[in-house]
Amino acid sequence: MDQSMYEADRQANCLIESPVCNRLKSEPCWLGVDEAGRGPVLGPMVYGICFSPVADKEKFGSMGFADSKTLTEEQRDNIFSEINSSLDLLGWMVEILSPAYISNSMLRRDKYNLNALSHDCAIRLVKTAIDRGVNITELYVDTVGDPVKYQAKLKEVFPSIDVTVAKKADSLYPVVSAASICAKVARDKAVKNWEFEENITLDEPNYGSGYPGDPKTKQFLEASFDRVFGFPNFVRFSWSTAALIMEKDGVSVEWEDDEDDEGGTESTPTVSQFFKKKSERPELKQHRFFIQRQLTPVTSL
């Protein structure tokens, strides 16, 4: 899988797609959606889709796709090259969601959660396939969150498509398995070829699985930590593992939208305060021009 476009800017998301043969445009197709790298605190999350004519379901099923998690990396690579030599039977697309995009989305002012982000990415990919002319009649999706709600959401967006959202769809429907393999191959490659913009060179480029519980991943997080900036943008800052390290070992940072913990101190004044004698000389007040601009005279530094 050629990822040179992603490697040119690892902060941005990137769409990579196979050619789409004419059969996929003229014949009704089924399309599978799955993701790879949702849990890890490191690297991009990748969404993948795979599509093929409904008439060839049997032939497609015999290609030996299985849930990408049950396969070794080598097996996945082999199947992926088989996928690419069968482009008269199928097509695929992946979208690489960069860790910077994931962090920024989840940590913006109005938090964009991972489920919503995942749903939107799946919808975007299916729409892109439709834009390329793929004639989709059946859609199979591995669920994220509640399958019933997700299915209703997809049906609303794609009213003319038969939508099936299921848990473990990647082991139930070969077209979803194929999508999961494309996604996993893309995720593994992106992680393996990661080059740090932050000029970090590791003696041993081993991040482990990227899952927060993995000792190698923990080691990497500690080694790459900076007390002011936190981590290189390979790390998902929005993961609690990363946030906890920043809170514990990092310099404290206050944001304007931080929730105020000490809200109670300046609570409603007591009734008696209204009857207090006003001080003789009212304090000189600044003009609101200055108050609004938070300008105050400086008398000492």
Place this chain on the structure above:
Amino acid sequence: MTTTIDTRSLLFASTSDSCHLMPCKVHLDDEANTSIFFHPSIKQEGQLKTAAFRGRPLNGKVLDIPSGYTGVMLTERGKRSTEEEDRLLLVSHKFDHFTYWNLDKEPSSDDLTQRAMQWIDLSSVLHRPISSEESKDSQESVKGQ
């Protein structure tokens, strides 16, 4: 306690091309690895910039220091042992522009910092010496009302 800014140090201060006003308070007064961790995240599209700090999205814009003014960074030599001791501050860097950053919001003229800069124009008008002609005019206009 008096605070003195040694203005002669302005002559020797180096010019900084990379000054950032962050939308958060970082509780540290020390050097930071900005060139390694912050600068690579900055992307520019037209006048507007984007960047990230601790995973949070920032939107920024370069603001010029108004003409006639100089931006300075002050540093203190040594630490005082008591609160009463006098302070001597030196200008270590000067700058004529800086990047203003908002948290996940495009900079606009409604932002505090940009509005605070209005005071500079206003204050120069307020403090401008009034010629005798002008003062006569304004008095007459008051009378006329």
